[in-house]
Amino acid sequence: DQVGRFREDNPSPLYLQLQQLIRDAISSEVLTPGNAIPPERDLAVEYEVARITVRKAIVGLVEEGLLTRRRGAGTFVTGRVEKSFSKLSSFTEDMAARGRKASSSWISRAPGQVNPEEAMMLGLSPGAPVLRFARIRFADDEAMALEFSTIAGYCLSSVDMVQDSLYGALEKAGNRPVRALQRLRAVPFGSEHAKMLGVDPGHPGLLIERRAFLRDGRPAEVTRSYYRGDAYDFVAELSDI
Numbered sequence: 001d002q003v004g005r006f007r008e009d010n011p012s013p014l015y016l017q018l019q020q021l022i023r024d025a026i027s028s029e030v031l032t033p034g035n036a037i038p039p040e041r042d043l044a045v046e047y048e049v050a051r052i053t054v055r056k057a058i059v060g061l062v063e064e065g066l067l068t069r070r071r072g073a074g075t076f077v078t079g080r081v082e083k084s085f086s087k088l089s090s091f092t093e094d095m096a097a098r099g100r101k102a103s104s105s106w107i108s109r110a111p112g113q114v115n116p117e118e119a120m121m122l123g124l125s126p127g128a129p130v131l132r133f134a135r136i137r138f139a140d141d142e143a144m145a146l147e148f149s150t151i152a153g154y155c156l157s158s159v160d161m162v163q164d165s166l167y168g169a170l171e172k173a174g175n176r177p178v179r180a181l182q183r184l185r186a187v188p189f190g191s192e193h194a195k196m197l198g199v200d201p202g203h204p205g206l207l208i209e210r211r212a213f214l215r216d217g218r219p220a221e222v223t224r225s226y227y228r229g230d231a232y233d234f235v236a237e238l239s240d241i
C-alpha cells in the first residue's frame with residue numbers, strides 16, 4: 001500500500017478522507033516529489049469508492065498545488081525545480097533537462113522603441129528599435145513563471161521569429177547571448193500576476209532580472225522573469241580555488 005487506509009469511524013466525506021490520506025503519504029514521504037500517484041481507476045478499486053470521488057479528491061489537491069497533472073503522463077507529487085543561478089540557459093532548456101515540456105501563452109509580442117528604463121539597462125541609444133515579448137511560461141500544464149523580455153532590434157528581424165523559445169530564435173539568428181548579469185529579488189505577486197499564474201495574490205515570487213550580451217559585447221536582452229517562489233530553488237556552485 002502506497003497510501004494509507006480509511007478509518008471506519010470517520011464521518012467526513014470520502015473525497016476529503018482520500019485527500020487526507022494522500023497528504024499524509026506526501027508528508028511522511030511515502031510519496032515524494034516527482035512520484036506519480038496511482039491512476040484514478042486503481043485508487044477507486046482500492047478504496048472501493050466511485051471514480052468521481054477519486055477525481056474530486058485529486059482536483060482539490062491539484063488546486064492546492066500539492067499535485068501536478070502532466071498531460072498524457074499522469075498526476076505527480078509537485079516537486080520544486082532546481083535551477084542554476086549561474087548558467088546562461090533558457091526556460092525551454094531548463095524544462096527539457098527535467099523531462100518536462102515547456103510552452104508559453106502569449107500576453108503580448110510587439111516591436112517598439114526603447115524606453116528610457118530599457119535604454120539604461122541595455123545601454124542602447126534613445127529611439128533604438130526593440131522587440132518586446134510578454135508571456136506565461138508553463139512546464140507541462142503547470143504555470144511556472146511570467147516573463148517580460150525586451151530584445152535589441154538588431155538581434156531578430158521580427159517578433160514572429162519567436163514561436164516557442166526566445167533563445168532558440170536568437171540562436172537561429174546567430175545572436176544567442178553568451179554573457180549575462182542577473183539580479184534576484186523576492187516579490188509577492190500582485191493580483192494581476194497572481195491570476196495569470198493561478199496562485200493567490202501575495203503568493204511569494206522570485207524576480208530575476210537578466211541582462212544578456214552578445215559575443216561582441218553588444219546588449220541583446222533584458223528580461224524580468226517572475227518565478228513562482230514555491231516551485232523554484234536557485235542553486236549556484238561557489239569555489240575559492
Ligand code: 16G
Pocket residue numbers: 089090091092093102147149164165166167168208210221223225
Ligand atoms: C530564462 C531566462 C530569460 C530568457 C528565457 C528564454 C532566467 C532567469 N531567465 O527564463 O532571461 O529570456 O529563459 O527562454 O533564466 P526561452 O528560450 O524558452 O524562450
